[in-house]
Amino acid sequence: xxxxxxxxxxxxxxxxxxxxxxxxxxxxxxxxxxxxxxxxxxxxxxxxxxxxxxxxxxxxxxxxxxxxxxxxxxxxxxxxxxxxxxxxxxxxxxxxxxxxxxxxxxxxxxxxxxxxxxxxxxxxxxxxxxxxxxxxxxxxxxxxxxxxxxxxxxxxxxxxxxxxxxxxxxxxxxxxxxxxxxxxxxxxxxxxxxxxxxxxxxxxxx
Numbered sequence: 001x002x003x004x005x006x007x008x009x010x011x012x013x014x015x016x017x018x019x020x021x022x023x024x025x026x027x028x029x030x031x032x033x034x035x036x037x038x039x040x041x042x043x044x045x046x047x048x049x050x051x052x053x054x055x056x057x058x059x060x061x062x063x064x065x066x067x068x069x070x071x072x073x074x075x076x077x078x079x080x081x082x083x084x085x086x087x088x089x090x091x092x093x094x095x096x097x098x099x100x101x102x103x104x105x106x107x108x109x110x111x112x113x114x115x116x117x118x119x120x121x122x123x124x125x126x127x128x129x130x131x132x133x134x135x136x137x138x139x140x141x142x143x144x145x146x147x148x149x150x151x152x153x154x155x156x157x158x159x160x161x162x163x164x165x166x167x168x169x170x171x172x173x174x175x176x177x178x179x180x181x182x183x184x185x186x187x188x189x190x191x192x193x194x195x196x197x198x199x200x201x202x203x204x205x206x
Contacts, residue, residue: 001129001133002132002133002134002135002136002137002140003023003027003137003140003144005133005134005137005154006137006140006141006144006145006147006150006154007145007150008023008140008144008145009021009023010023011023011024011027014027014028014031015028022143022144023140023144026139026140026143026144027136027140030136030139030140031136034132034135034136034139035132036075036117038128038131038132038135039075039076039115039116039117039118040075040076040115042115042172042175043076043078043115043175043176044115044125044128044175045125045175045178046118046123046124046125046128047075047115047116047117047118048078048113048114048115048116049073049113049114049115049116050111050112050113050114051071051111051112051114052109052110052111052112053068053069053103053109053110053111053112054068054109055067055068055108055109056068056069060104063104064096064097064104064105064106065105065106066104066105066106066107066108066110067102067103067104068102068103068104068105068110068112069101069102070098070101070102070103070112070114071112071114071116073116073117074101074112074114074116074117075114075115075116075117076114076115077098077112077113077114077115078113078114078115079113081096081103081105081107081110081111081112081113095107096110125175127171127174127175128171130167130171131158131167131168131171134154134157134158134167134168135158137154138151138154138155138158141154
């Protein structure tokens with residue numbers, strides 16, 4: 001669809017390395033990275049998940065007591081680990097650290113809510129797919145179509161311009177608005193408010 005968006009020749013399977021035309025090479029080069037970057041850029045509802053972690057056998061060298069390996073499909077933390085106020089006690093969202101492919105904490109168990117890598121296109125939200133198409137088209141248009149005017153048209157459609165609200169902004173806004181409920185973890189605590197200075201510091205995670 002991204003190739004079709006710029007009027008390029010369609011390919012049958014970009015995973016087939018025997019297809020070495022320009023379109024196939026560009027698709028193999030950009031698809032996975034562009035998809036994962038787009039997933040990581042926003043708390044997409046269709047990509048949210050949760051998992052209870054157990055510490056691995058090797059403790060951090062200092063500061064923290066336990067190290068937890070992040071799930072293989074982890075792309076971005078969605079909400080702080082504390083499930084609800086009954087568990088928070090003296091904990092805050094600063095009571096752990098994400099370093100490399102690990103979560104470090106002094107807690108013996110951790111509950112992680114995160115944005116996962118979604119590889120099956122059948123699980124994509126249709127509007128996410130539309131944004132991904134334009135993201136890929138932006139990367140394809142110059143090496144394949146070599147058309148600066150077309151590049152600008154695709155860019156404006158995706159990111160907007162003077163008097164134009166881009167698809168990216170509209171889709172992200174809609175995705176946020178469709179989350180009508182407030183989870184227990186999104187209720188601010190006195191401890192979080194004290195450290196944040198004002199208001200509910202967890203609202204930024206919703």
